[in-house]
Amino acid sequence: MLTCYACGARAESGQRCDCGEPLWYETDPAGVAWPDADAGGVWAFESLLPVGRPESGLATAAGGTPLVRAPTLDADGARVHVKLEGTNPTGSFKDRGSAVGVTAALAAGRERVGTVSHGNMAASMAANAAGTDLDCVVLVPADIPDERLARIGAYGPRVVRVEGDYGRLYHDSLDVAGVEFVNSDSPLRVAGQKTTVLEVLAERAPDVPDAVVMPVSSGGHASAAWKALREAEAAGLVDDPPRLYLVQAAACAPVAAAFDRGDEEVVRLAPDEVGETVAYSIANPDPPSGTRALAAARATGGAVLAADDDDIGAARDWMARAGFRVEAASATPLAALGRLRDAGEIEAGEDVVLVATGAGYGDDAPPESVETVRREGLAGALRAD
């Protein structure tokens, strides 16, 4: 059963509520206990997931990432821990949601899964579907660079270049029949992604970190973090959950803008409000779970911030000098940490977890041929052969 965090409505299926907000899975945290530290990965939390651990394949390997104490990143007395999501099988936290999405699709007898992505999520979905009975469809923009195509194509999915407004494809994909789209904030993906923070809590138990700082793009991972905190509290495992701080790239920061304005809703940015950023993987001008992420930050006593490219670049270098090589988007939490500390949002003596969402993989040669369809022809092109 799915529920809407905003209006409380319930639904048997679907991705979004009639009120417009995204759905997530209802769970029963009663009797849940913490598993052993880093054992079991995503599936250590099976009782809180909509599907059980698969028998084989890459989906068994998601999660179980290290939480590393990093004294050289400490912020004026606040103790920093880094959650190293780049150690997931394809190099990012996306594997958590892909593993759950692929496994649930198989369990439901689906034949095809898909995703709208040209980065980490695309590679992750393709990898997790590879070696299963599922076909995988990845929708990419027509102008995707060759090296990104190469990374996705290696796993053998069906890659479809889509001409037209790529920003609207998320919504288009919800209407495509016959493909289980596991997008950035789909209920299955959020279910998998909540294990990032569940692992952090299990690892630190009985201590509880004071704050979790993570990048925010679609809002799917932030929503999942909030869900994890709610479930841990409902299970009686945590009395005083950490505050969630969400960080965007200043060049594309619709959630931070809404937070600053005191708004209840995140509004899509117009093209002239969006710039280029090194943290391109979190540059989403129309985040489908933006409003839910905003609610997460407020409900947990946190905040939403934006970091500019200079600070992100410096933070990325600083992280590497501490032993953590991450993609630019993953450096946004550290880029914002000094300000959080200066503002007294985070205090000396507190434990802060920075979620380093992805490793920043390189790329190699592109696949030899990729079909091209226009956006309008998408549903037709994806119709089962």
Add this chain to the structure above:
Amino acid sequence: MLTCYACGARAESGQRCDCGEPLWYETDPAGVAWPDADAGGVWAFESLLPVGRPESGLATAAGGTPLVRAPTLDADGARVHVKLEGTNPTGSFKDRGSAVGVTAALAAGRERVGTVSHGNMAASMAANAAGTDLDCVVLVPADIPDERLARIGAYGPRVVRVEGDYGRLYHDSLDVAGVEFVNSDSPLRVAGQKTTVLEVLAERAPDVPDAVVMPVSSGGHASAAWKALREAEAAGLVDDPPRLYLVQAAACAPVAAAFDRGDEEVVRLAPDEVGETVAYSIANPDPPSGTRALAAARATGGAVLAADDDDIGAARDWMARAGFRVEAASATPLAALGRLRDAGEIEAGEDVVLVATGAGYGDDAPPESVETVRREGLAGALRAD
């Protein structure tokens, strides 16, 4: 205390025995029990290591990699499992040995660590030393490509381009004072690397895999795998240890050549016996633990094979289609599996573990300046400032 596997001599310190063979750490496996599956990583085997778990830093995060059942890679009835070493913090198994090496150097009050490498080991040492009080020196060939320099340089080590015969630097480095060189088969690195196979055994217990297939280059990882099997047997945890199969790239296969000839020793290849290979990261014409690796394969009832680039490339693609994107060297075990199965070395119904040693990271921009010294000037250049 260190011992020599070949002549049985013991030593308090050093990397190689007077007989010429490499040393490894003596351990006392009495009373050792398997830790929980994938919990704790390298440090779950603390009682078998020369140093205890550190309090913080990247070295806490090594190991704990997934062992994934991969039915689509099965070889005519032999069941395949992939040990995903690319999920280590810097993307390869090298982090296991770097973590132990760096931690031991700190515990011994050393000020500098180093390594001779321009690939995975270099990045791993630099990362594990970053954020500690240790300085790290990485010796690279003068003609190193920019993208490899970039990957290493990100962590801020001292990178030294060395002109002259790079193949002899391993031996040169043993004579450099003031730097703890943790090279491919140093006792500290072998101690850390044995946890790859210890984890496999713990994960599968009480079952025991029938065979482990892994790439071999310097012979350090293969030696470590053998050490793990010896310790598990000594601890009474395994009655019938798996056979070790080691695979080289045909273009540079001194260990396989010695195995084929029935020799007891591995002989350095002459320059005209070495070709180019896609599996460049395992192309070592003068493997310092080659003879020990040869002994490991023989003692466990295994073998040493060579795979040509066509087979390696095809195996790499096949692994990606099964969800595992690895560097070419890591595809050599699968490239050899069919032949092992055809030859009856591996039988239907057996469980086979393929060790996928590295993820194959991409690279980015090079560091701005790198000092250059000639090989002869090395000791001088490395003298403490």
